[in-house]
Amino acid sequence: MKFRTLAAAAALAAFAAAPAAAETFRVDITHSSFVFVANHIGYTDVYGLFRDWGGEFTFDAKAPENTKVRIEVKTESIDTNDRRLQAQGGVRGRDEHLRGTDFFNAKEFPTMVFESTKVEKTGEKTGKLHGNVTLLGVTKPVVFDVTFHKVAPHPVPAYKGVLTVGFTITGTIKRTDWGMKFGVPAVGDEIKLLIGVEAQEKK
Numbered sequence: 001m002k003f004r005t006l007a008a009a010a011a012l013a014a015f016a017a018a019p020a021a022a023e024t025f026r027v028d029i030t031h032s033s034f035v036f037v038a039n040h041i042g043y044t045d046v047y048g049l050f051r052d053w054g055g056e057f058t059f060d061a062k063a064p065e066n067t068k069v070r071i072e073v074k075t076e077s078i079d080t081n082d083r084r085l086q087a088q089g090g091v092r093g094r095d096e097h098l099r100g101t102d103f104f105n106a107k108e109f110p111t112m113v114f115e116s117t118k119v120e121k122t123g124e125k126t127g128k129l130h131g132n133v134t135l136l137g138v139t140k141p142v143v144f145d146v147t148f149h150k151v152a153p154h155p156v157p158a159y160k161g162v163l164t165v166g167f168t169i170t171g172t173i174k175r176t177d178w179g180m181k182f183g184v185p186a187v188g189d190e191i192k193l194l195i196g197v198e199a200q201e202k203k
Helices: 007-015 081-086 094-099
Strands: 023-027 034-040 044-050 053-059 068-074 111-121 126-135 138-153 165-176 190-201
Touching: 007 081
Parallel strands: none
Antiparallel strands: 023 053, 023 190, 034 044, 034 190, 053 068, 068 111, 111 126, 126 138, 138 165, 165 190
């Protein structure tokens, strides 16, 4: 989860004619999103996101398997759009509950971390990103799917032509694997992830 997660994207960017030399990229949080989806009592899927997260990754077009990634997510920044719930006078808002000890325990474990271990190419613009997620003091292996979109100098003048890559990461994890058991099965155990990343070369 710094999940995001960027190894495959970097590797895939390499497959799509990225520069030959190893480059370091930093997530452009303004144009990136970290979204998650959880089922609620079988009725519907509830969407949420993290507002404070980021990361860096390096890759070499000639050896994408050597890509290294670290992504960090501030768990306190969780947002499930619960403002209406609070306005209706609930005992506590959903986001406040999610930050508490039943779920992310953000005070004791303020950061969720993803670190890559392996990148696999599965197609011209697709790949598998292997790594470890550390959450609630527990580290578990994960595998995400990655779709590469584009690598090119940024066309917006304010970015001054900096090399930019874009990709999407998707996958599913079980929160109980990290000891987050509250509400299961009413609140889904399987959490879907959708992470859109735009990242610029770090100068």
